[in-house]
Amino acid sequence: MSAINGQSTNGSTATPKTPRTGGEVVCDAMLAAGVDVIFGMPGGASLPFYDSLYHYQDRIRHVLIRHEQAAGFAANGYARATGKVGVATSTSGPGATNMVTCMANDIMDSVGVVYITGQVARPAIGSDAFQEADVTGISIPITKHSYLVMDVDDLPRVMSEAFHLASTGRPGPVHVDIPKDVFLETTTETAPDQVNLRGYRPSKVGNARMVRKAAEVINAAERPIIMAGHGIDISGAADELLQLATRGSIPVVSTLHGVGTFPETHPLSFGMLGMHGLAYANFSMRQTDCIIGLGTRFDDRAVGKEDEFGPGAKVVHIDIDPAEIGKVLETDVPIVGDLKLTLQKLLPLIESRDRTPWLDQMNGWRRDHPSLKIPDSPDSVLPQEVVRAIYDISGGEARVIADVGQNQMWASQHFWYERPRMFFSAGGLGPMGYALPAAMGVKLADESQDVWCVTGDGGLLINIQEFNTLAAEGINVKVAVLNNAHLGMIRQWQEFFYEGRYMGAFLDNPDFAKVAQAFGLHGVGTSSRDEMHDAIAMAHEYDGPVVLDLHVDRVENVYPMIVPGTGVNSVIEDPR
Amino acid sequence: MNGTETHTLVATVADHPGVLTRVASLFRRRGFNIASLAVGHSEEPGYSRMTIAVEGSAEEVKQCEKQLYKLVEVVSVRNLTGAPAVTRELAMIKVRVKATERPGLAEITDIFRGEIVDVSKSSMIVQMTGAQSKIDRFLDVITEYPIEEISRTGVIAIARDDVGPRNGRARG
Numbered sequence: 001m002s003a004i005n006g007q008s009t010n011g012s013t014a015t016p017k018t019p020r021t022g023g024e025v026v027c028d029a030m031l032a033a034g035v036d037v038i039f040g041m042p043g044g045a046s047l048p049f050y051d052s053l054y055h056y057q058d059r060i061r062h063v064l065i066r067h068e069q070a071a072g073f074a075a076n077g078y079a080r081a082t083g084k085v086g087v088a089t090s091t092s093g094p095g096a097t098n099m100v101t102c103m104a105n106d107i108m109d110s111v112g113v114v115y116i117t118g119q120v121a122r123p124a125i126g127s128d129a130f131q132e133a134d135v136t137g138i139s140i141p142i143t144k145h146s147y148l149v150m151d152v153d154d155l156p157r158v159m160s161e162a163f164h165l166a167s168t169g170r171p172g173p174v175h176v177d178i179p180k181d182v183f184l185e186t187t188t189e190t191a192p193d194q195v196n197l198r199g200y201r202p203s204k205v206g207n208a209r210m211v212r213k214a215a216e217v218i219n220a221a222e223r224p225i226i227m228a229g230h231g232i233d234i235s236g237a238a239d240e241l242l243q244l245a246t247r248g249s250i251p252v253v254s255t256l257h258g259v260g261t262f263p264e265t266h267p268l269s270f271g272m273l274g275m276h277g278l279a280y281a282n283f284s285m286r287q288t289d290c291i292i293g294l295g296t297r298f299d300d301r302a303v304g305k306e307d308e309f310g311p312g313a314k315v316v317h318i319d320i321d322p323a324e325i326g327k328v329l330e331t332d333v334p335i336v337g338d339l340k341l342t343l344q345k346l347l348p349l350i351e352s353r354d355r356t357p358w359l360d361q362m363n364g365w366r367r368d369h370p371s372l373k374i375p376d377s378p379d380s381v382l383p384q385e386v387v388r389a390i391y392d393i394s395g396g397e398a399r400v401i402a403d404v405g406q407n408q409m410w411a412s413q414h415f416w417y418e419r420p421r422m423f424f425s426a427g428g429l430g431p432m433g434y435a436l437p438a439a440m441g442v443k444l445a446d447e448s449q450d451v452w453c454v455t456g457d458g459g460l461l462i463n464i465q466e467f468n469t470l471a472a473e474g475i476n477v478k479v480a481v482l483n484n485a486h487l488g489m490i491r492q493w494q495e496f497f498y499e500g501r502y503m504g505a506f507l508d509n510p511d512f513a514k515v516a517q518a519f520g521l522h523g524v525g526t527s528s529r530d531e532m533h534d535a536i537a538m539a540h541e542y543d544g545p546v547v548l549d550l551h552v553d554r555v556e557n558v559y560p561m562i563v564p565g566t567g568v569n570s571v572i573e574d575p576r
Numbered sequence: 577m578n579g580t581e582t583h584t585l586v587a588t589v590a591d592h593p594g595v596l597t598r599v600a601s602l603f604r605r606r607g608f609n610i611a612s613l614a615v616g617h618s619e620e621p622g623y624s625r626m627t628i629a630v631e632g633s634a635e636e637v638k639q640c641e642k643q644l645y646k647l648v649e650v651v652s653v654r655n656l657t658g659a660p661a662v663t664r665e666l667a668m669i670k671v672r673v674k675a676t677e678r679p680g681l682a683e684i685t686d687i688f689r690g691e692i693v694d695v696s697k698s699s700m701i702v703q704m705t706g707a708q709s710k711i712d713r714f715l716d717v718i719t720e721y722p723i724e725e726i727s728r729t730g731v732i733a734i735a736r737d738d739v740g741p742r743n744g745r746a747r748g
């Protein structure tokens with residue numbers, strides 16, 4: 001439309017530019033970025049923007065969520081599933097503050113979301129006007145960048161910068177706060193052909209000398225290990241990762257967000273490491289002589305105690321964010337760069353080597369410490385079985401969005417993710433209530449994919465109002481509630497570390513199947529193993545959203561577990 | 577390795593509303609300690625120069641520089657600690673003095689190459705420019721006089737020309 005034309009014919013002063021309202025500028029910027037879904041709820045300050053959305057409804061789908069937090073999480077899911085930018089919108093004040101958790105979540109997980117919030121009209125700013133809140137003041141420490149747009153002529157540039165910043169370098173949330181009257185005013189300005197931000201030049205290929213040094217260190221290593229992080233997915237470097245691992249016979253472990261960046265059924269895959277990582281993944285970190293960290297920030301939940309993490313190992317760290325390098329681990333070979341481009345330079349320098357003794361050792365741990373064995377449970381269905389059943393029935397082809405807590409760990413462990421963007425979860429911030437709205441975003445990103453939301457009963461309740469959105473918009477998400485009648489992860493910690501003094505851990509749940517039915521969804525509840533399998537098979541076939549309230553064992557724990565503050569030497573494995 | 581010292585960072589930042597809040601917010605959030613912060617126009621319209629005296633170990637300050645770089649409005653950061661640079665601070669000190677005490681204070685001020693910029697019946701205002709240590713020493717010497725008010729700008733710094741290559745600009 002006009003902006004797209006405006007952008008390409010930019011600079012030709014001959015054609016008179018069509019004036020556009022602020023609201024239209026935002027819509028055009030979305031389309032120019034290839035984004036055709038927006039999640040949000042209107043309000044006084046954003047009504048002019050909704051009037052623009054009204055006129056763009058043939059090109060932009062607006063999804064009315066039932067709480068602004070769901071808008072942000074849905075946009076996060078959309079962004080992660082597409083690799084594009086997600087967009088969420090709210091009104092000023094309470095609408096905007098409802099999205100604060102989402103911004104904090106995006107920045108922790110490096111997810112590109114543009115937040116469009118309405119603000120009170122310019123003359124009212126600073127007067128404590130109705131629904132005024134200093135949301136750009138609030139969002140500064142939890143966004144990659146933010147704007148309060150005081151002049152509509154700035155808006156075309158701001159919007160193209162916002163999409164650029166959100167999606168390039170290390171992606172992250174960008175907040176654009178737009179006063180009501182700025183949405184209404186018109187401008188003939190267009191976005192510049194190219195974003196030009198002097199203070200923002202993300203690096204591309206890593207330093208050639210360092211790349212050579214990395215190859216030397218890797219080639220010399222007897223027991224190297226690749227730690228694959230979210231950066232592999234963001235940079236689209238899964239192929240390069242596979243080549244690196246297979247050429248050098250280098251085993252791969254992944255972080256929570258790295259799950260699926262390396263095919264998990266590959267013999268060189270040793271699963272996820274960290275606090276609830278697989279025992280053999282963690283043991284290998286004790287013995288390795290070379291950690292190759294790819295697009296990871298060596299988060300404390302992944303690393304545990306630093307001195308038991310690859311003691312004496314050389315560290316090669318490739319990441320696009322220089323501030324992550326050397327932040328946690330002392331690094332022998334620091335490389336700042338885009339992973340795909342940098343790995344392409346590194347690959348030809350990697351010698352193909354036989355590392356059988358090392359792989360034998362790792363496979364020995366895999367054999368002797370089978371972290372993924374599901375114990376027998378005659379009297380109750382175990383939550384792990386539910387995840388396995390979804391894996392089996394979907395043929396491993398479902399996109400799984402996990403919530404936070406025990407369910408998240410089981411969903412990461414008991415499903416074998418073969419590709420990036422198959423498993424989604426809120427890792428860094430860990431906000432309960434993420435999964436259901438995020439699953440809506442993942443589904444709308446590509447409706448041809450099967451999408452399963454695996455959530456705890458506690459986390460479901462945090463954004464259960466989105467059952468209404470599923471029903472109203474017909475978003476075909478399958479919800480599996482691992483209903484253990486507890487804030488399970490809390491119960492587990494109180495069992496392990498507070499001698500069973502349970503406080504605030506028990507949940508007096510409603511009948512979720514009936515709740516789902518009341519919302520107009522297909523809801524089924526069961527506590528039997530056979531019915532559980534049948535219900536998952538039914539949901540898999542059913543053409544529409546389904547909620548399965550699966551009553552699982554109430555006191556099952558997540559294993560293995562590394563006690564916080566300790567290292568892999570004190571891993572707790574399943575006693576059964 | 578872990579010795580805490582004061583480092584002088586000089587940052588060029590876009591002259592946008594809120595940029596000071598961003599820098600201050602970053603320091604607070606990451607637990608970096610600002611000893612002083614001075615901001616003013618730079619040689620280039622639209623850009624300001626911030627001189628930040630930050631306390632911490634070399635590693636902490638390195639991390640601080642990297643985090644500053646990540647702010648979109650920060651164009652460059654240089655750590656001038658230990659580099660050939662000129663650093664200056666301006667202080668104004670209002671001292672309560674009787675008429676008879678004036679010559680004594682004037683003499684000390686003179687030795688420190690300060691300036692008396694105002695005199696009233698009961699007080700004098702001394703203006704002192706120089707390295708921070710010189711101002712500190714001056715304040716030590718005049719402890720016998722009751723000091724009514726001190727206002728210091730915080731240091732500003734500028735590198736001498738023989739300083740090595742600029743810091744890399746890579747950022748994420």
Ligand SMILES: Cc1ncc(C[n+]2csc(CCOP(=O)(O)OP(=O)(O)O)c2C)c(N)n1
Binds near residue numbers: 432486487
């Ligand atoms: C918004 C929010 N509040 C509190 C927590 C702390 N917390 C982490 S896990 C958890 C329990 C989650 O319970 P449930 O959703 O039932 O999942 P389960 O662990 O039982 O699988 C809690 C309360 C959190 N992560 N997020």
Ligand SMILES: [Mg+2]
Binds near residue numbers: 457484
């Ligand atoms: Mg639960």
